[in-house]
Amino acid sequence: MTLSGRVALVTGASQGIGRACALKLAASGATVAVAARNQEKLNELVREIEAAGGKASAFRLDVADEEQVKTAFKAALGQLGKVDILINNAGITRDQLVMRMKRADWDSVLNTNLTSAYLCIQQVIGSMLKQRWGRIINITSVFGQMGQAGQANYAASKAGLIGLTMAIAREVGSRNITCNAVAPGFIETAMTSGFTDDFKQNALKMIPLGRIGTPDDVANSVAFLASDEASYITGHVLAVNGGMLMG
Numbered sequence: 001m002t003l004s005g006r007v008a009l010v011t012g013a014s015q016g017i018g019r020a021c022a023l024k025l026a027a028s029g030a031t032v033a034v035a036a037r038n039q040e041k042l043n044e045l046v047r048e049i050e051a052a053g054g055k056a057s058a059f060r061l062d063v064a065d066e067e068q069v070k071t072a073f074k075a076a077l078g079q080l081g082k083v084d085i086l087i088n089n090a091g092i093t094r095d096q097l098v099m100r101m102k103r104a105d106w107d108s109v110l111n112t113n114l115t116s117a118y119l120c121i122q123q124v125i126g127s128m129l130k131q132r133w134g135r136i137i138n139i140t141s142v143f144g145q146m147g148q149a150g151q152a153n154y155a156a157s158k159a160g161l162i163g164l165t166m167a168i169a170r171e172v173g174s175r176n177i178t179c180n181a182v183a184p185g186f187i188e189t190a191m192t193s194g195f196t197d198d199f200k201q202n203a204l205k206m207i208p209l210g211r212i213g214t215p216d217d218v219a220n221s222v223a224f225l226a227s228d229e230a231s232y233i234t235g236h237v238l239a240v241n242g243g244m245l246m247g
Helices: 016-027 039-051 066-080 103-131 152-175 197-204 215-226
Strands: 007-011 031-036 055-060 085-088 134-139 177-184 237-240
Touching (some): 007 016, 007 103, 016 031, 016 085, 016 215, 039 055, 055 066, 066 103, 085 103, 085 215, 103 134, 103 152, 103 177, 134 215, 152 177
Parallel strands (some): 007 085, 031 055, 085 134, 134 177
């Protein structure tokens, strides 16, 4: 698989799955625009990609802020000329039982995880339609498929991404643009590092492959969906969960 000549933009690229996706896409030949709130981490990522012979640019972005989305994407399109591949990865958690969940925590998670994807898609869809080629990949979650106690906001946002994926796939498929989702299971990231050992051991019992996933496991799937080899796949939710949820 080669992504030579393609331009990819990855949100939430400063760490975890987003960072792994940026590195993998760059290694596959794409020029990568990395976007997140932490400018210092983005600059480090750009240096790492360039040191490996790749091309990358950093754009500071809080995806929950609509004006920042518009500004960052305008800057990326102006500097790089186009965005062929969009990876909507940015996400947060604000866990709490629903009876105690504050409205602000509901809104924050829905805005960051779901509304931002819609905003980012709007910024690139025009140029993708014009060139009749595009790849939109939304990072959802196994918990958007099966639910999770204490994560009503997170599960709802990730389930919403699945519906968004399918709707966009139907809207733009005739223009050779695909829209897919990747649904990671239990992945070792900063977001999951705070879990207790007991929680992790119980989670492992639910995973037939018997291990926690890595960001690279997700990034490899994203790179495939971004490639020409996946040109006949759209509206699909690719499970990267070690068998935690099947069917």
